Amino acid sequence: MGDRATDISPSISELPHDELAAYASELGLSLDGKPARGELLRLIRARQEMLLGLDRSALLDVVVWARRPVRRSASKELLARHIATITKSRFDGLSDRGLHALAKLRGAAAGRNELRSVIEHRLKRQGGWLARARQKRRSIVGAILGRLLEDAPANEEYKFLPENQDGPSLKDSIRDGIEDAGVVGGIARKLRGVADQYVHEKLDEIERRIDRKLDEIDQRLAEWRDREISNRLRLIKITLISAIVVALVSLGYDYVKSRADVGADRPVPTGQATAREPSLPKP
């Protein structure tokens, strides 16, 4: 999530329907089915109003607790987008105000005087037993893989991303620049600042494109993996069916053979044998 790009809130009413739905999801809104455009806009406006009413420090607490990389100066909307991706359900280390903010963003009731444990319990119960089971499974797998892949558990103190402090701000006027560094120096500094910002914007754009491309590659790889697994499973099925056919033939052969052996071993009745013998003409 590029801070610069996401800090700028788009004019939502101009967005096409699918992008509007994606934007709503990014803000943490859970959409049932395919809501109409008007409904989507209403939900997004309501969420934006709710964000205005939330304390920014509380949102920062949540992001720090979940160890999401953000700048200290990140906007509420960007913080809300990060928070929307958090699925953690162990709330150790989260401040009370952060817990209240998280509950509101997840659509759970959280009164000011309510006990912390009650809100935590409500948040944990929110997704149903399936979500809880998934969370439990993830935490177990995470613990196992963490032990397998990481050398030591990371308990470092959270650090915010560095703020942009590269070169003079564009807000500095030419007058200030000339006062500080003379005519040529001041204008050069201003130009350098504009050029730096242009380069940064372009680099951000390139980064976003690369991210998008990497996502596409990842998606294609996932599709290829699923296809490959499906093919392997089909091969296993074919092999099993062939084995069953061979086993059936073999079983049939055993059955026929046992019947034939029984028929050969059975003593022939004498009456029948004499009856079949041709009778000789009596003299």
Next chain:
Amino acid sequence: MRFDPFEFYRFVLAVAVGAYATFNVISAIWHWRGFVGGSARSAVMFRRYVILHLLRVRIHRFTPDLIAIVTLALVLGLLIARHWR
């Protein structure tokens, strides 16, 4: 004891197919072990990537196939058990 061509065919088939399958499985495991089990940076990255992709597999997509495989395996097991009676 009479010579039974079908018994002979069944025995040869079982030995040949069993040996082929065993060889293939061992060879594949050996190949993957060499490919993934190294300590070089590329091998470590590849191992993590494979683990990541395996974790991201959605098992429920293959539920019908898995049910069919389990059923077929059970049927095969029953048929093999019938041979020993």
